[in-house]
Amino acid sequence: MTGKILVNEQVVPNVHRLVLDAPMIARRAQPGQFIMIIPDAEGERVPFTLSDWDIEAGTITIYYQEAGVSTMKLTALKPGESVHVVVGPLGRPTKIEKHGTVLVGGGCYGLGAIYPLAKAFKEAGNKVIAMLEARTTYIVYNEERLSEVTDEIIVVTADGSRGVRGHIKDGMKVLSDRGEKIDHSHFVGCTFMMMLSAEATKPYGIPTIVSLNTLMVDGTGMCGVCRVLVDGNTKFACVDGPDFDGHMVNWDMVFARKRGYEGEENLAYQFHKCRVDGAISQNAKSQEAV
Amino acid sequence: MSKRRDGLTAKERMAIPRAKMPEQDAQARASNFEEVPLGLTPEQAMEESKRCLECRKQPCVHGCPVGVQIPEFLDLVGQGKFVEAARLIKETNILPAVTGRVCPQEDQCEGDCTLFKKYGGVSIGALERFVADYERNNSIVEIPPKPKPSGKKVAVIGSGPSGLTVAGDLILEGHEVTMFEALHEAGGVLVYGIPEFRLPKEIVKAEVNYLAKQGVDIQLHKVVGMSIAMNELLEEYDSVYIGVGAGLPTFMRIKGEELNGVFSANEYLTRANLMKGYLFPEYDSPLPPGKHTCVIGGGNVAMDAARVARRLGGESTIVYRRAREQLPARGEEVHHAEEEGIDFQLLTNPVRIIGQDGKVVGMECIRMELGEPDDSGRRRPIPIEGSNFEIECDQVVISIGAGPNPLLIQTMPDLEINRWGYIEVDKNNRTNIEKVWAGGDIVTGAATVILAMGAGRIAARSIQAYLTGQPQPGTEEQQEEAS
Numbered sequence: 001m002t003g004k005i006l007v008n009e010q011v012v013p014n015v016h017r018l019v020l021d022a023p024m025i026a027r028r029a030q031p032g033q034f035i036m037i038i039p040d041a042e043g044e045r046v047p048f049t050l051s052d053w054d055i056e057a058g059t060i061t062i063y064y065q066e067a068g069v070s071t072m073k074l075t076a077l078k079p080g081e082s083v084h085v086v087v088g089p090l091g092r093p094t095k096i097e098k099h100g101t102v103l104v105g106g107g108c109y110g111l112g113a114i115y116p117l118a119k120a121f122k123e124a125g126n127k128v129i130a131m132l133e134a135r136t137t138y139i140v141y142n143e144e145r146l147s148e149v150t151d152e153i154i155v156v157t158a159d160g161s162r163g164v165r166g167h168i169k170d171g172m173k174v175l176s177d178r179g180e181k182i183d184h185s186h187f188v189g190c191t192f193m194m195m196l197s198a199e200a201t202k203p204y205g206i207p208t209i210v211s212l213n214t215l216m217v218d219g220t221g222m223c224g225v226c227r228v229l230v231d232g233n234t235k236f237a238c239v240d241g242p243d244f245d246g247h248m249v250n251w252d253m254v255f256a257r258k259r260g261y262e263g264e265e266n267l268a269y270q271f272h273k274c275r276v277d278g279a280i281s282q283n284a285k286s287q288e289a290v
Numbered sequence: 291m292s293k294r295r296d297g298l299t300a301k302e303r304m305a306i307p308r309a310k311m312p313e314q315d316a317q318a319r320a321s322n323f324e325e326v327p328l329g330l331t332p333e334q335a336m337e338e339s340k341r342c343l344e345c346r347k348q349p350c351v352h353g354c355p356v357g358v359q360i361p362e363f364l365d366l367v368g369q370g371k372f373v374e375a376a377r378l379i380k381e382t383n384i385l386p387a388v389t390g391r392v393c394p395q396e397d398q399c400e401g402d403c404t405l406f407k408k409y410g411g412v413s414i415g416a417l418e419r420f421v422a423d424y425e426r427n428n429s430i431v432e433i434p435p436k437p438k439p440s441g442k443k444v445a446v447i448g449s450g451p452s453g454l455t456v457a458g459d460l461i462l463e464g465h466e467v468t469m470f471e472a473l474h475e476a477g478g479v480l481v482y483g484i485p486e487f488r489l490p491k492e493i494v495k496a497e498v499n500y501l502a503k504q505g506v507d508i509q510l511h512k513v514v515g516m517s518i519a520m521n522e523l524l525e526e527y528d529s530v531y532i533g534v535g536a537g538l539p540t541f542m543r544i545k546g547e548e549l550n551g552v553f554s555a556n557e558y559l560t561r562a563n564l565m566k567g568y569l570f571p572e573y574d575s576p577l578p579p580g581k582h583t584c585v586i587g588g589g590n591v592a593m594d595a596a597r598v599a600r601r602l603g604g605e606s607t608i609v610y611r612r613a614r615e616q617l618p619a620r621g622e623e624v625h626h627a628e629e630e631g632i633d634f635q636l637l638t639n640p641v642r643i644i645g646q647d648g649k650v651v652g653m654e655c656i657r658m659e660l661g662e663p664d665d666s667g668r669r670r671p672i673p674i675e676g677s678n679f680e681i682e683c684d685q686v687v688i689s690i691g692a693g694p695n696p697l698l699i700q701t702m703p704d705l706e707i708n709r710w711g712y713i714e715v716d717k718n719n720r721t722n723i724e725k726v727w728a729g730g731d732i733v734t735g736a737a738t739v740i741l742a743m744g745a746g747r748i749a750a751r752s753i754q755a756y757l758t759g760q761p762q763p764g765t766e767e768q769q770e771e772a773s
């Protein structure tokens with residue numbers, strides 16, 4: 001049944017891999033696209049990047065971080081159970097071309113999400129370098145799978161516990177120091193990481209695509225909550241993106257708009273946590289909601 | 291029509307006062323999401339129906355875009371045959387419980403009623419609603435016997451009122467009908483846009499269930515163009531109907547629109563209705579109550595947003611650039627909004643939205659005056675120089691119209707569209723592509739529920755003719771055959 005959970009496991013602290021039965025989505029999935037999941041009947045529509053799929057098995061894979069209510073609800077689901085709704089694929093597929101040498105950079109869920117990009121760029125005849133950014137060694141994941149489709153993997157850790165110490169920009173420096181010419185780059189991860197990565201490629205003049213992860217409600221171009229300014233034009237991330245030119249994105253606006261519901265998100269998280277913990281009874285909860 | 295039994299004279303009919311719809315108290319309802327008009331009682335309904343003069347020329351019927359047989363159904367109401375009345379209406383209008391509530395009756399059936407000017411039109415909408423509710427609540431809704439399978443397959447894209455009509459009409463002809471809907475509930479604007487207090491979702495659900503019981507295969511969360519390609523549908527189905535609506539929100543391109551606290555009406559209403567944001571945190575999608583919400587625009591959508599804002603507990607203001615008489619919303623909604631304490635800033639236009647730390651703190655507006663008539667025949671509002679002023683507010687909802695839903699059309703380069711992006715069709719709602727019909731808001735631009743249903747009916751007839759090898763309705767061939 002569509003939406004049935006086959007695997008739901010924590011791969012490194014706070015990053016989970018979810019494999020769902022979704023043959024129709026698997027059949028149409030392309031690199032750079034996303035799906036939306038509604039975890040349960042009261043849930044929000046939450047976007048996640050398609051990080052792998054298997055047309056024959058009819059399955060799709062996403063990596064997610066527990067950030068708030070929706071992702072907390074996901075972690076609680078067990079194989080055999082189902083998510084309430086899964087819809088997709090959505091968004092425009094990434095433009096895959098032969099550029100020469102392509103750098104795909106990932107942070108947090110991006111370590112999982114860059115896999116289809118790396119694979120497609122490789123298949124298009126590029127030399128592909130993956131750069132994995134993590135706070136520390138033990139939260140690096142997906143290396144093995146990525147190594148199948150890349151020419152090189154560079155690990156960058158903030159604490160220097162492995163690979164290059166620092167962030168994407170420090171990794172960029174290593175590449176430039178050894179005279180590596182990068183023709184194209186693509187980054188997936190938290191907003192901050194994508195912004196800093198775009199800043200890092202700019203001095204080298206490397207064309208840079210980022211997969212924006214704005215707030216979304218419908219994901220079909222109907223509500224406008226996902227609007228971003230790109231080169232001064234209003235774009236909807238769900239239908240015009242999620243890929244945009246990282247050097248043209250108005251990052252201040254992206255950040256400001258993401259904070260739009262911070263207070264409510266915290267409230268919802270606490271509310272749900274209390275409910276899970278049994279602190280709010282079914283009756284008390286409905287009263288509180290009014 | 292059979293002779294009426296009550297034997298009243300025209301004079302006696304005109305002497306009956308127009309029924310007053312019982313309503314939830316304005317104070318109470320301003321803080322709940324329950325329906326505002328409570329519905330007529332059976333006695334009221336029978337009495338009101340007797341006001342009909344049975345005019346020979348039936349101006350009311352001409353005023354109705356789908357030509358509901360109004361005097362005939364009113365006669366049945368007068369005899370207490372409510373279920374029969376509902377079924378009669380359904381011959382032309384499959385969603386009377388919806389249209390009775392949301393049609394702009396004063397511009398259509400009731401506005402053209404002979405009694406309108408002097409006595410107030412017969413309450414056709416309220417009666418339509420009454421009999422439909424009565425049928426739903428008091429009778430076993432009969433599922434028509436399964437027609438002989440035709441062996442033909444029809445795909446309907448979009449489950450708004452136009453898609454529902456096409457599906458409902460064609461399932462009766464024995465075709466296999468599949469309806470694709472992008473969102474997780476069927477009904478289009480009826481579920482994501484129009485709020486609960488104006489159209490209880492229960493009603494839409496019942497109608498959708500009725501179609502499902504008749505055998506319509508309803509495929510939710512399938513975005514045609516993304517989840518399934520149009521080409522695949524064209525291969526698998528004998529006809530395809532596109533009813534994807536005009537859901538693309540328009541922004542104003544004024545300063546400050548990116549600020550937090552600025553919503554499109556679609557976002558605001560979708561959070562409220564489809565995602566049940568008013569039940570947050572019980573439901574996960576938040577819809578934070580504003581202290582003061584300014585809604586820009588004057589249509590039904592704007593009234594709905596303003597009334598939702600009021601119900602969430604804040605002050606609520608409509609900012610509209612023309613005068614009160616020009617408000618495009620249904621009269622009843624404007625009246626209800628006023629009763630609920632919504633402030634109207636008319637002849638006022640926003641200039642910019644003012645922000646602090648990324649959040650809305652106010653809006654600068656300018657006063658307008660009416661100049662010469664424009665293309666639409668309405669006097670054009672022109673800004674009064676130097677009349678700028680600021681309104682303090684923490685939310686702004688932009689409700690100045692919508693554009694065509696682009697997702698599907700983008701994937702169909704050969705489809706003929708006009709310069710605003712709406713689909714071009716002939717008088718039978720056929721597009722330039724073989725096997726493909728379109729109707730509703732995606733053809734006309736944002737219009738009304740009943741017009742979308744009317745378009746669905748026209749398309750369904752044309753599809754039926756096509757599938758059975760008959761001449762197209764309205765062609766010479768067809769007329770010859772009919773005579």
Ligand SMILES: Cc1cc2nc3c(=O)[nH]c(=O)nc-3n(C[C@H](O)[C@H](O)[C@H](O)COP(=O)(O)OP(=O)(O)OC[C@H]3O[C@@H](n4cnc5c(N)ncnc54)[C@H](O)[C@@H]3O)c2cc1C
Nearest residue numbers: 034047048049063064065067068069070071109213214265
């Ligand atoms: C196209 C797209 C693809 C995405 N792909 C993935 C993916 O593959 N894996 C994944 O884990 N997440 C992904 N995201 C982000 C994910 O949708 C959000 O993290 C999600 O809102 C979390 O929901 P929640 O209810 O658990 O947390 P919320 O309650 O919504 O948020 C909790 C906290 O996280 C912050 N937050 C909210 N949205 C985001 C966001 N988009 N990015 C970062 N922080 C956010 C909030 O400000 C808040 O502080 C994607 C987003 C988009 C738009």
Ligand SMILES: Cc1cc2nc3c(=O)[nH]c(=O)nc-3n(C[C@H](O)[C@H](O)[C@H](O)COP(=O)(O)OP(=O)(O)OC[C@H]3O[C@@H](n4cnc5c(N)ncnc54)[C@H](O)[C@@H]3O)c2cc1C
Nearest residue numbers: 448450451452472478479483514535730731737738739742
């Ligand atoms: C807030 C609001 C209040 C209104 N009030 C009134 C009123 O009081 N009276 C009145 O007569 N009219 C009113 N209207 C207008 C009326 O609702 C519309 O004219 C009518 O719903 C149009 O019907 P439709 O079938 O063309 O499309 P819609 O109702 O817009 O339905 C289109 C459906 O298609 C789906 N869709 C879009 N793209 C795809 C795709 N690619 N694949 C699958 N599905 C897709 C959408 O999700 C949607 O469900 C109101 C509109 C709004 C927004």
Ligand code: SF4
Nearest residue numbers: 354358389393398399
């Ligand atoms: S469908 Fe609308 S216009 Fe027609 S009779 Fe009913 S309420 Fe009036």
Ligand code: SF4
Nearest residue numbers: 342343345350403404
């Ligand atoms: S116009 Fe009014 S009075 Fe005349 S038939 Fe129609 S509803 Fe009756």
Ligand code: FES
Nearest residue numbers: 219221223224238
């Ligand atoms: S998420 Fe609603 S328009 Fe993009």
